[in-house]
Amino acid sequence: MLGLMQDWPLLIHRIIDHAARQHGTREVVSRSVEGPIHRTTYAEVQKRSLKVAQRLARDGIQHGDRVATLAWNTWRHLEAWYGICGTGAIYHTVNPRLFPDQIAWIINHAEDRILLLDLTFVPLVEALAERLPTIERYVILTDAAHMPATKLKNAVAYEDWLAQADGDFRWAELDERTAAGLCYTSGTTGNPKGVLYSHRSNVLHSMALANPDAFNLSSRTAILPVVPLFHANSWSLAFSAPMMGAKLVMPGAKLDGASIYELLETEHCTATAGVPTVWLSLLQYVQNEKKTFSSLEYLLVGGSAAPRALIAAFEAMGINVVHAWGMTEMSPVGSLGAIKESVKDLAPDAILDLKAKQGFAPFGVEMKITNDANEDLPWDGKTFGRLKVAGCSVTSSYFRVDEKVLDDKGFFDTGDVATIDANGYMQITDRAKDVIKSGGEWISSIELENLAVGHPDVAEAAVIGVAHPKWDERPLLVIVPKPGTHPTRESLIAYMTGKIAKWWMPDDVQFVSEIPHTATGKINKLRLRDEFADYKLPEV
Ligand code: ADP
Secondary structure: OOOOOOOOOOHHHHHHHHHHHHHOOOOEEEEEOOOOOEEEEEHHHHHHHHHHHHHHOOOOOOOOOOEEEEEOOOOHHHHHHHHHHHHOOOOEEEOOOOOOOHHHHHHHHOOOOEEEEHHHHHHHHHHEEEEEOOOOOEEEOOOHHHHHOOOOOEEHHHHHHHHHHOOOOOOOOOOOOEEEEEEEOOOOOOOOOOEEEEEEHHHHHHHHHHHOOOOOOOOOOOEEOOOOOOOOHHHHHHHHHHHHHOOOEEOOOOOOHHHHHHHHOOOHHHHHEOHHHHHHHHHHHHHHHHOOOOOOOEEEEOOOOOHHHHHHHHHHHOOOEEEEEOOOOHEEEEEEOOOOOOOOOOOOOHHHHHOOEEEEEEOOOOOOOOOOHHHHHHHOOOEEEEEEEEEEOOOOOOOOOOOOOOOOOOOOOEEEEEEEOOOOOOOEEEEEEOOEOOEEEEEOHHHHHHHOOOOOOEEEEEEEEEEOOOOOOEEEEEEEEEEOOOOOOOHHHHHHOOOOOOOOOOOOOEEEEOOOEEOOOOOOOOOHHOOOOOOOOOOO
């Protein structure tokens, strides 16, 4: 027997309609790409996204078509997302930090028909345009006064394009499983792969993340997502913030410590979200300039492992740091490290250890660790295994790739290696391809990196495995010193001694001025291994 409740499809435009009705005067504040701070409200964003939808329909965009965006976090990008998926089309966020060849490859793979782009990216796109045959029109996210002279096909200033619509438009009527968004993973090996979100998966994911043990959003929150809309759905914030009526503060193109600090303060932000490198630069800024935070209560960190020392530094300023883990394939959040009742009375040091773990799964995500035979491993906080997930916002396959990605129990292999403890807290010990295999045992590169960045002279640390005749592989620690300091191999080894098992100790330490990063801000181990391809361990 079926229930007798209404069938109310979970559609993304319902979020912005709700925000306009219930939180219509709540602000969306952006640092515009043109420079000045721009202020609008959810009521205005909703009106303008209806115009975007109407205007796209007039340009011939139909259900299932892909419309790309190459843009920073601003109000225009936000209303474009709602407008695009409100017509039944698909927003495709292109990551400008990818190599130009990869950008061309994914736009062609997606067969995007329109590209909306920020002023910043006009030169990049002009250089690529010849290789983008599917794009029929370029919409530059600016007004007539700032519109550059460009030969891009059918180029128009967004504000002029939008002014040709009156907003008298009805959102498309769609099945909630309709595709809404497309985001490619950076594909450190092979071609990027497209993850195709549905209206339903995005709405459910956002509802789960709004909760107190997740992003803790309410109509009193003011949140600054440093995490870009082009990086895995900006961790849901373009949906979960309006859903709850939280004020959104969009940082535009300026993501340095000083600019982020300024916006956090002037807009009285209570929460913010971003990757560890962003928080390292903010921390350096506040420490050097002797600044304090007057309103910030909640800081989300994820995308790569947050070092314990980073968490401790913000916690010491009275800010609750929550460490999250996820991936593009999971919409993207898979776990968050709120403090459960069962652990709340631990000593402060043990709480910090726990916060350095990646947390527990929210409702909607099932998680397990398995061995190579796909048998479940115990949740004892010690046994490492392949981390596998299932859930309502987890991918079931990639866009236009004919390849099975789920195991026979319907679980997706994240490519990460992790432990899970008796309280359900998961800890990533490595990516399966980065783990160091020494004498048949595994050494976690992440754990060594997190430890090394606690050394006072270390700005960044990376660990890679290098070939060893007896042990197969041994860890090499690569260090970027803090400006003006000269740490030594001996001081690092001394600092790490006693904090890890003896056989985990790196065999050598090398100092470099820079460690390579991927387009999503992670340490690029592949390139780092290339850079050290000719390196030999001292004793070898
Ligand atoms: P990419 O396109 O770079 O793969 P994703 O954001 O999808 O981008 O990357 C997901 C991966 O990032 C995860 O599988 C995991 O290895 C890593 N990751 C994300 N968050 C964390 C975290 N908090 N700690 C450790 N690793 C993380």
